[in-house]
Amino acid sequence: MLNPTASIEQLQAHTSTLSLELLQVIINKFLEDAEELFTSYLEKMGKAWWVEIITKKPDCTYYFGPFVSHREAQLAQLGYLEDLEQERPQLIAIEIKQCQPKELTVFKDEWREKAYFTISPDLSA
Numbered sequence: 001m002l003n004p005t006a007s008i009e010q011l012q013a014h015t016s017t018l019s020l021e022l023l024q025v026i027i028n029k030f031l032e033d034a035e036e037l038f039t040s041y042l043e044k045m046g047k048a049w050w051v052e053i054i055t056k057k058p059d060c061t062y063y064f065g066p067f068v069s070h071r072e073a074q075l076a077q078l079g080y081l082e083d084l085e086q087e088r089p090q091l092i093a094i095e096i097k098q099c100q101p102k103e104l105t106v107f108k109d110e111w112r113e114k115a116y117f118t119i120s121p122d123l124s125a
Contacts, residue, residue, distance in 0.1 A: 039068050046100040049073040051080055055089035059108035063101040070096055 042048040048066030051073050055062070064080045067073040073096045081094070 035068065039066050042066065042068060043100065047098055048100070049096060050099055050101060051077045052093075052095045052097060052099070052101075053077075053080060053084065054092040054094075055084065055087075056092055057090050058087065060089070061106045061108075063099075063104045063106075 039048060043066045048068070049070050049072065050063050050065035050067070053062045053064070054060070062080070062084065064076065065073060067076065077094060077096065081091075
């Protein structure tokens with residue numbers, strides 16, 4: 001014969017476990033959303049941290065981020081270097097800094113072209 005008390009206790013324990021798991025999911029989602037919101041705020045204020053990688057062949061500056069802290073950017077930089085290895089660039093410099101890049105990848109030739117076209121005719125000799 002079934003013990004109805006044991007079944008109720010098992011159901012309560014199972015329900016309690018599910019409630020804790022659901023609560024954990026809700027807390028994790030809240031923390032992720034809060035971090036994204038804070039990172040977005042820092043980015044808009046120019047206070048977010050970015051990994052800047054400058055290479056030659058191709059002559060590029062890459063920006064990876066944004067990050068909430070210098071430490072977070074530092075921990076992520078190795079992964080970005082591994083991603084860039086496929087292009088086999090010659091690494092010139094890596095810097096972690098607070099900035100607000102307008103573009104995530106800047107080719108040196110494009111930079112020169114953009115700079116050339118933004119020069120006012122009044123300034124040309």
